[in-house]
Amino acid sequence: GAVVSQHPSRVICKSGTSVKIECRSLDFQATTMFWYRQFPKQSLMLMATSNEGSKATYEQGVEKDKFLINHASLTLSTLTVTSAHPEDSSFYICSAGGSGKNIQYFGAGTRLSVL
Amino acid sequence: AQSVTQLDSQVPVFEEAPVELRCNYSSSVSVYLFWYVQYPNQGLQLLLKYLSGSTLVKGINGFEAEFNKSQTSFHLRKPSVHISDTAEYFCAVSPMNYGQNFVFGPGTRLSVLP
Numbered sequence: 001g002a003v004v005s006q007h008p009s010r011v012i013c014k015s016g017t018s019v020k021i022e023c024r025s026l027d028f029q030a031t032t033m034f035w036y037r038q039f040p041k042q043s044l045m046l047m048a049t050s051n052e053g054s055k056a057t058y059e060q061g062v063e064k065d066k067f068l069i070n071h072a073s074l075t076l077s078t079l080t081v082t083s084a085h086p087e088d089s090s091f092y093i094c095s096a097g098g099s100g101k102n103i104q105y106f107g108a109g110t111r112l113s114v115l
Numbered sequence: 116a117q118s119v120t121q122l123d124s125q126v127p128v129f130e131e132a133p134v135e136l137r138c139n140y141s142s143s144v145s146v147y148l149f150w151y152v153q154y155p156n157q158g159l160q161l162l163l164k165y166l167s168g169s170t171l172v173k174g175i176n177g178f179e180a181e182f183n184k185s186q187t188s189f190h191l192r193k194p195s196v197h198i199s200d201t202a203e204y205f206c207a208v209s210p211m212n213y214g215q216n217f218v219f220g221p222g223t224r225l226s227v228l229p
Contacts, residue, residue: 004158006158009156034217041222041224042222043219043221044159044219049216091156093158093159095158095159103164104217105161106151106159106160108157109156109157109158111156
């Protein structure tokens with residue numbers, strides 16, 4: 001199946017710093033990528049939909065200026081958590097839309113811990 | 116809008132026993148249905164999907180699921196579980212005509228006991 005690489009797998013940072021997470025589709029082109037957030041023992045919550053070459057579409061309640069999404073190419077989308085605070089600590093997962101019907105391929109996730 | 120319910124938050128079962136993880140959904144439009152598995156600190160792996168055709172869908176690792184339109188259910192089953200099946204299982208739906216937006220259920224933690 002299709003492979004989605006997410007990097008880094010884990011990051012620990014100080015409060016106030018910014019963190020960039022990369023999501024790459026390795027063997028296919030993804031015009032659409034998705035960013036999810038998962039709190040402990042909870043399900044995935046869609047944060048935003050990233051479309052190549054255009055602005056991301058954010059879900060209600062997600063701060064656009066805090067979670068910056070860039071989808072500059074068909075194989076790469078990035079999520080930057082700006083001025084991170086402890087409440088931003090979470091598991092972030094990206095997915096890329098395949099050419100099939102509503103199929104999404106998921107990255108391995110990034111564990112963000114803000115001290 | 117769509118919603119997904121997974122009635123059991125935790126399911127403990129002994130090794131080699133059968134298991135069923137329940138999933139019900141609500142939607143005003145037709146949907147595609149999916150089951151994903153998540154191992155600790157990892158992303159999601161697709162187990163199986165229902166897009167059309169036969170309502171009994173077979174997936175990887177010996178799992179299968181049956182789509183029941185009248186009951187709006189998509190329960191996941193495995194006749195004999197292994198210790199390695201211990202993981203979190205998510206049911207998800209995607210509306211057929213609205214791109215690739217997914218709505219996930221809350222998840223069911225399957226614990227296989229020796």
